[in-house]
Amino acid sequence: MFAAIWAQDENRLIGNGDTMPWHLPNDLQFFKNTTENNTIVMGRTTFEGMNKQPLPNRHTIVLTTDRDYQAEGVTVMHSVDEVVAYEKNYDGIVFITGGAKVYQEFLPLCDIVYRTVIHESFEGDVFIPDIDFDVWSMIDVSDGLVDSKNKYPHSFETFKRKK
Template identity: 55%
Template sequence: MLAAIWAQDEQGTIGKENRLPWHLPNDLKFFKQMTEDNTIVMGRKTFEGMGSRPLPNRQTIVMTRDKNYKASGVIVVHDIDEVLAYAQEFSGITFIAGGSKVYEEFLPYCDVLYRTVISHTFDGDSVFPEVSWEDWTLINLSPGEQDEQNYYSYQFETYQRKVCPEQEE
């Protein structure tokens, strides 16, 4: 199964200089909880923005056009078909985890979307691509817990792709 997971502000901002423009520990916990023992796919710039190291207890796939790119502890791929073939064989969930261009390329193939919406606007240089929301059904909505560590109001949303009649045949 292929799923996208991301956090965004009210305007769709997802990053600034290949990093998150906010600090929201509960969203990081949610990301960890969802992706552990699964696979995450990200672009090279996102990977390098995280310090060029794979996250523990999950397989990391880094996408890049650079045929000579190497990174320790990750699978490096150069096109979408490699990831789609991997996801088809993998028994767990393959999570698309950024950046904007990678989300845009994989959105048509995702079965589930996990979105955290932060009730604030941030300065950023990367936004989540346009989503045709009529193709998706909201299956879970839960408010995030706000406290001194999680300053902003936010909510977790889960969407499942609607099945088209021609897909059922």
């Protein structure tokens, strides 16, 4: 099964270059708890924005068109079809984790979406593609705790594709 997970601001912003334009530990913990012991798929730029460090307790697939690309501790794939073939033989969840082009290519294949909405506006240049939420049902929503480490109001939303 494919699922997508991301955090965005009120304007669908998800990044600034290869980094996130905010610091929200609650969202990082949500991401960890949701994706742990599964596979995550990301583009090369997203991976390099993480200092080329795979996340612990997850199998990481880096998607790139560069046939010579190599990175330690990850599986490099070069097409959506390769990832789809992997998913067909995988018992866990394959999480799509960015960037924008990767989301655009995989959202039509996803059954679940995990979206953190940060109720602020930030500066950046990477946006989540337009999504037709008429084909999705919200199955869960909860507000994140705002405190000294998590300064922005935010909500965790889960959507399931309508059949």
